Amino acid sequence: MFETCETRCLCERLRGVCDLATAAARLSERIEQSAGLADSSIRRIEVEIEPTDPLLWAAAQPAGDRAYFRSPEGDTDVAMLGRILVADDWLDPRVGALMAAERPTMSESPCGDPFDPYLLVTRAFDAASVDDGWLPFGCERLALSAVEMRRVVGRSFLAVHLGGNRSLSLRALAEVASTNAPPIGTMSMVDDGDLAAWVEAVDGALAEIASERMAKVVLARTRQYQSATAIDPVALLLRLRIEEPNAFHVCIEESQGCAMVSVSPERLFRREGLEIVSPAIAGTCGRGSSPQADARLAQRLLGSDKDRREHEIVVQHIRQALEPLCQGVQVSREPEIMQLPHVQHLQSRVVGTLIRGCDDRTILRRLHPTPAVCGTPTQAAAEFILATESLSRGHYAGAIGVVSSARSDFAVGIRSALVQGDSVRAYAGAGIVRGSNADAEWLETSRKLQSFDALTRAL
Numbered sequence: 002m003f004e005t006c007e008t009r010c011l012c013e014r015l016r017g018v019c020d021l022a023t024a025a026a027r028l029s030e031r032i033e034q035s036a037g038l039a040d041s042s043i044r045r046i047e048v049e050i051e052p053t054d055p056l057l058w059a060a061a062q063p064a065g066d067r068a069y070f071r072s073p074e075g076d077t078d079v080a081m082l083g084r085i086l087v088a089d090d091w092l093d094p095r096v097g098a099l100m101a102a103e104r105p106t107m108s109e110s111p112c113g114d115p116f117d118p119y120l121l122v123t124r125a126f127d128a129a130s131v132d133d134g135w136l137p138f139g140c141e142r143l144a145l146s147a148v149e150m151r152r153v154v155g156r157s158f159l160a161v162h163l164g165g166n167r168s169l170s171l172r173a174l175a176e177v178a179s180t181n182a183p184p185i186g187t188m189s190m191v192d193d194g195d196l197a198a199w200v201e202a203v204d205g206a207l208a209e210i211a212s213e214r215m216a217k218v219v220l221a222r223t224r225q226y227q228s229a230t231a232i233d234p235v236a237l238l239l240r241l242r243i244e245e246p247n248a249f250h251v252c253i254e255e256s257q258g259c260a261m262v263s264v265s266p267e268r269l270f271r272r273e274g275l276e277i278v279s280p281a282i283a284g285t286c287g288r289g290s291s292p293q294a295d296a297r298l299a300q301r302l303l304g305s306d307k308d309r310r311e312h313e314i315v316v317q318h319i320r321q322a323l324e325p326l327c328q329g330v331q332v333s334r335e336p337e338i339m340q341l342p343h344v345q346h347l348q349s350r351v352v353g354t355l356i357r358g359c360d361d362r363t364i365l366r367r368l369h370p371t372p373a374v375c376g377t378p379t380q381a382a383a384e385f386i387l388a389t390e391s392l393s394r395g396h397y398a399g400a401i402g403v404v405s406s407a408r409s410d411f412a413v414g415i416r417s418a419l420v421q422g423d424s425v426r427a428y429a430g431a432g433i434v435r436g437s438n439a440d441a442e443w444l445e446t447s448r449k450l451q452s453f454d455a456l457t458r459a460l
Contacts, residue, residue, distance in 0.1 A: 010042070010043045010044075010045070010098045010099050010101075010118065011042060011043070011044045011045070012044070012045040012046075012047075012114075012115035012116070012117070012118070013031075013044070013045065013046050013047070013115055014046075014047050014048065014049075014113055014114065014115040015027060015028075015031065015046065015047070015048040017048070017049070018048075018049045018050065018051065019048065019049075019050060019051070020050065020051055021050055021051070021053065021058075021159065021177065021179065021180075022177075024048045024050045024159040025159065025174050025175075025177045027048055028046055028047075028048060028159065028160075028161045028174055029171060029174050029175075031046050032046070032161065032163065032167055032170060032171055032174075035163065035167075042163075042165075043086070043095060043098055043099060043118070043145070043162065043163065043164050044162070044163040044164075045115060045116075045118045045160055045161075045162050045163075046160065046161050046163070047115050047116065047149075047151075047158045047159065047160035047161075048158065048159055048160075049156060049157070049158050050150075050157050050158065050159050051157065052152075052155060052156070052157050053150065053152070053157040053180060054152070054180065055069065055071075055078055055079060055080035055150045055151065055152050055157070056069055056071070056080060056235065056238065056239060056242070056250065057180040057182050057239070058080055058150050058180050059080035059081075059082070059150075059235050059252070060180075060182035060183060060233065060235040060236050060239055061178045061179055061180050061181050061182055061183075062082050062176065062177070062178055062235075063176050063178075064233060064254065064257045064258075065254060065256055065257040066082065066083050066084060066254060066256075067080070067081065067082055067235055067252065067254045068080070068081040068121055068144075068146065068252060068253050068254060069081070069235065069238065069250065069251065069252045070119075070121065070249075070250075070251055070401070070402070070403050070410075070412075071249065071250040071251075072249060072268075072271075072410050072412075073247050073248055073249060073266070073268075076153070076154075077403060077410050078151065078152040078153070079119055079149060079150065079151045079152075079403065080149070080150045080151075081119075081121060081144075081146030081148070081149050082146060082147060082148040082149070082173050082176070082177070083146060083147030083148055083169065083170075083172075083173035084144045084145065084146055084147060085145055085146070085147045085162050085163070085164040085166070085169050085170060086120075086143075086144060086145035086162075086164055087142060087143070087144050088142070088143045088144075089139065089140075089141060089142060089143075091143065091360075091362040093143070095145075095164070096120065096143055099117075099118055099120055099145065099405070099406065100120075100360065100361070100404065100405070100406050101406060115160075116151060116153070116158065116160070116405075117405035117406050117407050117408075118145060118149075118160075118162060118405060119145075119146075119149070119151075119403040119404070119405050120143050120144065120145055120403065120404050120405070121143070121144045121145075121146070121253070121402075121403055122141075122142070122143050122361075122365075122400070122401070122402050122403070122404055122411070123138060123139075123141070123142050123253060123396060123399065123400070123401050124140070124141045124365065124369060124396075124399050124400040124401075125138070125139075125140050125141065125394075125395055125396050125399045126370060126374070126375075126394040126395070126396065126397060126398040126399045126414075127370070127383060127387075127394075128140045129387055130387070130393055130394040130395055131393070131395055131396075132393050132395075133393040133395070134259065134393070134395070134419050134421050134426070135393055135394075135395025135396060135419065137255040137256060137259055138253070138255055138261065138395060138396055143404075145162055145164070146162060147161065147162060147169055147170045147172075147173035147174075148160070148161055148162075148170070148173045148174055148177060149161075149162070159177070161173070161174055182235075182236055182239060183233050183236050184236065185232065185233060185236040185237055185239075185240055185456075186228060186229065186230060187228075187456065187457055187458065188226040188227055188228045188232075188425065188456045188457055189226065189227050189228075189457060190224060190225070190226055190454070190457055191225050191226065191227045192223075192224065192225035193224050193225075194222040194223055194224060195222075196443060198391070199220070199222055199439060199442075199443055200439040200440075200443075202220050202389045202390070203220065203433055203437065203438075203439035203442060204439065205385075205389060206218045206220060206385065206389070206433040206437075207433065207435070207437060209381075209385060210433070210434065210435050211435070214381055215376055215377070215378065215381045215382055215385065216314060216376075216377050216378070216434065216435075217311060217314050217372055217376040217377050217382065217432055217433065217434045218375075218376035218382040218385050218386065218432075218433050219372075219373070219374050219375055219376050219382070219386070219398075219430045219431065219432050219433070220386070220389070220390065220430060220431060220433055220442070221386075221390060221392065221394060221397065221398065221428055221429065221430035221446075222392070222428070222429065222430075222443075222446055223392055223426050223427060223428050223429075224426075224427045224429070224450050224453065225424065225425070225426050225427075226424065226425040226426075226427065226453065226456055226457065227423060227424050227425075228423045228424070228425075229423070230423060231258060231422055231423050232420055232422070232423055232424075232425060234252050234254055234260035234261075234262050234420040235252050235254070235260075237252075237262055237420065237425070237456070238250060238251075238252045238262045238264075240455065240456060241262065241264045241452060241453070241455070241456075242264065243455070244264070244342060244451075244452040244455045245264035245266070245341070245342060245416070245452050247266075247341075248264040248265055248266045248341070248416065249263065249264065249265045249266070249267075249268070249401075249412035250263075250264060251263040251264075251265065251401050251412060251414070251417075253396075253401070258420075258421065258422045259420070259421055260419075260420045261395075261396055261414075261417060261418070261419055261420070262417065262418050262420060263401065263412065263414050263415070263416060263417040263418070264416045264452055265401075265412045265413055265414060265415050265416050265417065266282070266339065266341050266346070266415075266416065267280070267282045267373065267412065267413040267415055268280050268410070268411065268412060268413070269365075269368055269369060269371070269400050269402070269411040269412060269413045270364060270365075270368055270409075270411055271408075271409070271410045271411070272355070272361065272364070272408055272409045272410075273407075273408050274407065274408070275354055275355040275357065276352070276353075276354060276355070277323065277326075277327070277352065277353050277354075277355055277364070278350065278351065278352045279319050279322075279323060279351045279352075279368060280348055280349065280350055280351065281312065281315040281316040281319050281332075281336075281348065281349040281350075281351055281371075281373070282315070282339060282346050282347070282348045282373060283308075283311050283312045283314070283315040283346070283347060283372070283373045283432060284302060284305070284308030284309065284311050284312040284336070284346060284347035285302075285308070285344050285345070285346050285347075285431075285445050285448075285449075286298045286299070286301065286302040286305075286308075286344065286345050287343070287344060287345070287444075287448050288340075288341075288342070288343060288344065288345060295340070295345070298345060299338045299340075299345055302338070302345060302347060303336070303338070303347070306436070307434060307435070307436040307437065308347060309336075309347070310434055310435075310436075311432045311434045312336055312347040312349070314372045314377050314434075315371055315372045315373045316332060316349050316351065318371055318372045318377060319351045319368065319371065320332055320351060322367040322368050323351065323353050323364075323367070323368075324353075325367075326353070326355055326356060326359045326363065326364060326367065327353035327354055327355055327356060327359075328353070328354045328355075328356060329353060329354060330351065330352070330353040331351070331352050331353070332349060332350070332351050333349040333350045333351075335349075336348060336349045337349070342451075342452070343448050343449070343451040343452065344445075344448050344449060361404050361409045365400060365411065369399075369400045369413075370383070370398065371413070372432075373413065373432070374398035374413060374415060374430065375398070376432070376433075392428075394428070395419065396414050396417070397414055397415070397417045397419075397428040398413065398414055398415055398417075398428075398430065399413075399414040400412070400413065400414065401414050415428075415429070415430065415449075416429070416449060416452060418453060425453070425456065427450055427453040429446040429447075429449035429450045430446065430449075431443075431445045431446050
């Protein structure tokens with residue numbers, strides 16, 4: 002998958018199960034014992050700890066360089082502190098070493114085989130959209146944490162990564178704290194976007210669609226919230242997961258007072274070995290006041306010509322992106338209803354078996370951006386968005402994921418917000434196709450932003 006290089010990745014698991022403080026002390030001691038490790042090597046040392054919620058742990062750590070990623074299923078649940086590796090290029094030899102590592106399929110060790118290190122990968126919607134408050138995040142970045150907490154099937158592990166400079170990892174371990182998360186106060190909504198500008202943008206999109214220069218374009222808007230005090234983004238995510246318990250939960254802190262949070266319902270792709278799944282999600286309606294009302298709305302969505310066309314555009318994009326990379330691709334015969342707390346979506350399952358040698362970098366570039374966040378044709382839609390939207394998308398509608406040699410999992414960065422000091426700017430978008438209505442699409446974005454409206458209510 003990557004060129005071989007002198008850099009190696011070594012992984013080790015210490016025996017036993019201990020509390021957090023003991024684990025940090027044991028890992029520090031093991032680092033001191035590994036002083037002879039070659040500078041070109043990357044090393045992971047981990048130990049099992051008492052069951053701990055990684056997000057609660059992350060919220061208790063010093064602000065400024067924290068990250069968190071959890072899949073909707075909860076089988077990927079990892080918090081990260083500090084960074085020993087930051088790369089803007091997938092071809093960096095250190096990245097290659099991490100992605101080329103071959104792990105045993107069955108443990109023969111009394112304490113179990115160690116996990117592969119996770120690289121956290123972030124990719125902006127496009128390079129032209131990275132300005133304003135998004136500049137610290139860059140366009141595309143791969144990072145390996147200094148300290149990691151991972152929860153797997155009810156078991157928790159604390160790990161440290163070494164990359165030549167042991168002092169970085171030792172300092173991060175020294176800051177490992179308890180799991181007392183800070184509180185977050187309520188906020189006020191201070192700006193709900195410009196409806197007149199939205200109507201003008203939708204009308205312009207419909208004109209382009211009528212002229213057949215585009216078949217679909219996704220337009221976005223923002224909603225601004227304000228707090229009386231500085232906002233802790235990880236504590237904010239703790240609050241949001243109450244609203245969206247079955248979404249991706251993501252927080253990426255670039256510096257103190259600058260972070261992205263996301264409770265995205267949408268997976269870009271997931272790879273387990275050579276098996277890949279990339280769900281198609283497009284077409285939206287609201288929730289009803291009862292199960293019967295939900296069912297009626299869902300049936301209307303399934304029968305909506307406009308929503309089915311919007312959904313099929315995404316299905317075909319994913320199929321065409323994956324077919325050259327796979328031995329075979331299968332698509333659900335009919336879309337199903339994906340039910341979320343505030344909206345319902347059409348969803349189809351697209352699965353395939355990758356050709357050996359196909360890497361995550363290639364998959365990411367072929368799939369992102371999907372028509373669900375950009376439009377089709379991609380280039381025409383992207384140009385229209387850049388010319389029409391006054392906002393900076395940054396990493397909203399980008400890709401966020403974790404990768405290792407064995408597996409990877411990427412969310413589409415929707416239902417996202419940029420946290421800056423005492424303010425939160427939340428983003429939502431709607432797909433515009435023939436038959437779209439500006440007022441209805443504005444209402445759709447309002448429904449998608451309801452999770453963030455919970456921040457205005459006291460617990």
